[in-house]
Amino acid sequence: MSSKGSNGTSAGKPKLAVNVGGIQMINPVTTASGTFGFGTEYAPYVDLNRLGAIVVKGTTLAPRAGNPTPRLVETPAGVLNSIGLQNPGVDHFIDEALPYLAGFDVPVIVNISGDTVEDYARLADRLSQAGGVAGLEVNISCPNVKKGGMQFGSDPIMAAEVTRAVKGKTSLPVIVKLSPNVTSIVSVAEKVAEAGADALSLINTLLGMSIDTKTRRPFLGNVMGGLSGPAIRPVAVRMVWQVYQAVKLPIIGMGGIVTAEDAIEFILAGATAVAVGTANFVNPHTTIDVVEGIEKYLYENGVSDLNELIGAAHG
Amino acid sequence: MSLVIDAKVVQNKQIIPGHYRITLATPYCTEKARPGQFLHVRCGSTQDPLLRRPISIHAVDPQAGEVSLLYRVAGRGTALLAEYRVGDMVSIFGPLGRGFTLPKGDGKVCVVSGGIGIAPLYFLLQKLAGLGIFATVFQGVATAKQILIEDEIRELGHSVVVATDDGTKGFHGTVTSLFEDFLRGGGLVSKPGINEDGLVSCIFTCGPPAMMKRLSEIAAQQGAYCEVSLEERMGCGVGACLSCACKIKDGSGWFHYRRACVEGPVFPAGEVFWE
Ligand SMILES: Cc1cc2nc3c(=O)[nH]c(=O)nc-3n(C[C@H](O)[C@H](O)[C@H](O)COP(=O)(O)OP(=O)(O)OC[C@H]3O[C@@H](n4cnc5c(N)ncnc54)[C@H](O)[C@@H]3O)c2cc1C
Numbered sequence: 001m002s003s004k005g006s007n008g009t010s011a012g013k014p015k016l017a018v019n020v021g022g023i024q025m026i027n028p029v030t031t032a033s034g035t036f037g038f039g040t041e042y043a044p045y046v047d048l049n050r051l052g053a054i055v056v057k058g059t060t061l062a063p064r065a066g067n068p069t070p071r072l073v074e075t076p077a078g079v080l081n082s083i084g085l086q087n088p089g090v091d092h093f094i095d096e097a098l099p100y101l102a103g104f105d106v107p108v109i110v111n112i113s114g115d116t117v118e119d120y121a122r123l124a125d126r127l128s129q130a131g132g133v134a135g136l137e138v139n140i141s142c143p144n145v146k147k148g149g150m151q152f153g154s155d156p157i158m159a160a161e162v163t164r165a166v167k168g169k170t171s172l173p174v175i176v177k178l179s180p181n182v183t184s185i186v187s188v189a190e191k192v193a194e195a196g197a198d199a200l201s202l203i204n205t206l207l208g209m210s211i212d213t214k215t216r217r218p219f220l221g222n223v224m225g226g227l228s229g230p231a232i233r234p235v236a237v238r239m240v241w242q243v244y245q246a247v248k249l250p251i252i253g254m255g256g257i258v259t260a261e262d263a264i265e266f267i268l269a270g271a272t273a274v275a276v277g278t279a280n281f282v283n284p285h286t287t288i289d290v291v292e293g294i295e296k297y298l299y300e301n302g303v304s305d306l307n308e309l310i311g312a313a314h315g
Numbered sequence: 316m317s318l319v320i321d322a323k324v325v326q327n328k329q330i331i332p333g334h335y336r337i338t339l340a341t342p343y344c345t346e347k348a349r350p351g352q353f354l355h356v357r358c359g360s361t362q363d364p365l366l367r368r369p370i371s372i373h374a375v376d377p378q379a380g381e382v383s384l385l386y387r388v389a390g391r392g393t394a395l396l397a398e399y400r401v402g403d404m405v406s407i408f409g410p411l412g413r414g415f416t417l418p419k420g421d422g423k424v425c426v427v428s429g430g431i432g433i434a435p436l437y438f439l440l441q442k443l444a445g446l447g448i449f450a451t452v453f454q455g456v457a458t459a460k461q462i463l464i465e466d467e468i469r470e471l472g473h474s475v476v477v478a479t480d481d482g483t484k485g486f487h488g489t490v491t492s493l494f495e496d497f498l499r500g501g502g503l504v505s506k507p508g509i510n511e512d513g514l515v516s517c518i519f520t521c522g523p524p525a526m527m528k529r530l531s532e533i534a535a536q537q538g539a540y541c542e543v544s545l546e547e548r549m550g551c552g553v554g555a556c557l558s559c560a561c562k563i564k565d566g567s568g569w570f571h572y573r574r575a576c577v578e579g580p581v582f583p584a585g586e587v588f589w590e
């Protein structure tokens with residue numbers, strides 16, 4: 001058995017468990033909201049119990065029809081989407097999706113979006129009473145809805161207000177999902193931390209656009225969309241790095257993770273956990289491949305506990 | 316259930332300019348596939364292009380354990396697919412989606428295609444022939460050189476009529492005009508696909524949206540059951556990302572979005588909210 005590191009792991013399996021703001025996860029790998037449906041869609045391909053947590057599709061108070069099509073266009077090593085938060089509404093989620101997920105032994109994190117601060121507070125209230133929810137991920141950063149969404153994410157004061165409103169209505173861990181479409185993500189992170197967030201998720205998609213040279217019109221039905229996939233990874237890693245330096249909150253890092261190495265890069269930058277998004281579309285088994293790859297990396301590098309790697313690149 | 320499989324290329328041949336047929340060894344898909352379903356195909360092994368491409372299952376050879384896809388080189392992904400050689404491995408995910416409903420009994424069946432839309436319909440025609448149902452196939456293309464697999468369809472026992480936009484072969488005009496002509500008598504009555512009263516009981520179609528829309532109107536007039544295969548941009552292929560939204564009637568005169576990859580790509584024409 002070869003272990004390169006000083007704290008060799010020949011004694012046993014490396015420890016993968018992490019804690020994100022009170023949510024205990026068996027490993028650091030979760031799913032990026034909106035790329036994994038409500039879990040059901042991927043259950044035939046992924047043993048959901050092997051995930052650190054499941055973050056479900058963005059939920060709003062009332063059902064949303066979503067944006068006109070096309071909603072997706074491929075770009076170099078990435079994807080632009082403008083789904084527009086299509087979802088059946090929080091009541092349907094509680095009645096239909098939660099009972100299904102309750103059959104698994106995995107923390108369920110619900111991603112919430114609103115048009116007003118009041119919407120977020122009401123969502124937090126409803127979901128806290130539903131039972132079976134391990135945490136809330138507050139999406140203040142969706143680029144695909146006209147009202148609210150990103151406006152909250154780009155204004156540190158508003159972001160803090162939303163955070164406070166949600167915290168006031170729930171005792172569940174509150175993870176605030178930050179937008180990369182800001183001048184200083186650190187300022188937003190600091191304000192959100194002051195307002196009582198338990199953890200941060202970053203990054204949401206980067207606002208982008210693509211034009212069809214044949215039709216001379218924008219590709220997406222909604223004109224602009226959010227960029228995800230490997231193309232955004234360096235931006236995401238940089239933001240995790242900066243936020244880790246500024247704020248002492250656990251971070252769920254995401255943006256273009258395809259392999260275990262990509263996930264490790266985020267962890268070294270300061271992420272406690274990671275989320276796999278667009279890569280699920282390419283290989284439905286990506287999340288589990290990343291879990292196994294991280295374990296292998298720890299083992300091969302003689303790291304006995306993943307927590308030792310969090311932020312390790314900061315020296 | 317569908318699987319991600321690395322399938323070996325048995326053949327990948329240009330059959331007419333810009334159109335290829337790739338045959339893959341995949342006993343799993345051979346067994347599972349239903350007409351109208353698709354495979355989500357990785358056209359390369361790097362992160363660019365990133366997404367899989369949805370391509371319909373075109374033909375199945377149960378004895379050989381092989382599945383074929385018929386594809387038009389439309390852009391980067393399909394151009395890369397055309398470069399695969401015999402013996403190479405292609406990552407496929409599938410079979411995915413809900414396919415055509417096979418008719419029961421001795422209904423009169425018509426199959427109408429526009430361009431590459433013939434691709435999934437051939438697999439349907441294979442199944443129909445196996446059930447002893449012989450259809451009349453209306454194939455619309457821009458010009459005679461683009462007629463696809465006409466002989467193969469005849470070999471299955473179906474009859475084929477062709478419409479070309481430029482009149483270089485068959486009917487001069489659109490395939491929907493040809494079909495209407497056929498329904499009016501057009502010298503074709505009593506051929507398979509139509510009964511003595513000139514009525515069709517079942518229509519299957521795949522092609523440009525305008526063509527399918529017109530056909531669903533014709534089907535409604537005829538009182539015929541009609542199914543269409545819709546095309547939307549896809550991400551996941553499993554119903555998770557909501558990219559592939561199609562407008563389906565919601566029963567109150569308006570529409571709701573349904574996912575082409577799960578609830579479709581085949582829908583009853585009467586349920587589609589046409590624009
Ligand atoms: C259910 C379904 C079945 C299909 N079956 C066939 C088939 O049997 N034969 C065939 O030739 N084509 C078929 N298509 C269309 C085929 O998916 C596209 O031509 C192909 O994705 C183009 O990829 P590209 O990289 O060559 O083109 P690019 O234009 O470079 O593709 C860029 C992106 O746009 C998407 N895209 C481009 N055109 C289309 C389109 N018309 N429909 C959906 N997505 C598109 C691609 O998937 C990719 O994500 C089918 C589409 C769907 C949805």
Ligand SMILES: Cc1cc2nc3c(=O)[nH]c(=O)nc-3n(C[C@H](O)[C@H](O)[C@H](O)COP(=O)(O)O)c2cc1C
Pocket residue numbers: 032033034035057058059079081083085111139142177203204205227228229230232254255256257275276277278279550556
């Ligand atoms: C199709 C699609 C839908 C998404 N929907 C949501 C959503 O509902 N809520 C949210 O907070 N983020 C949403 N996102 C953003 C992702 O959760 C993630 O932050 C982003 O895609 C970056 O990760 P990736 O590059 O691994 O995909 C969506 C992304 C995609 C591609």
Ligand code: FES
Pocket residue numbers: 548549550551552553554555556557558559560574575576577
């Ligand atoms: S392609 Fe993702 S929902 Fe249909």
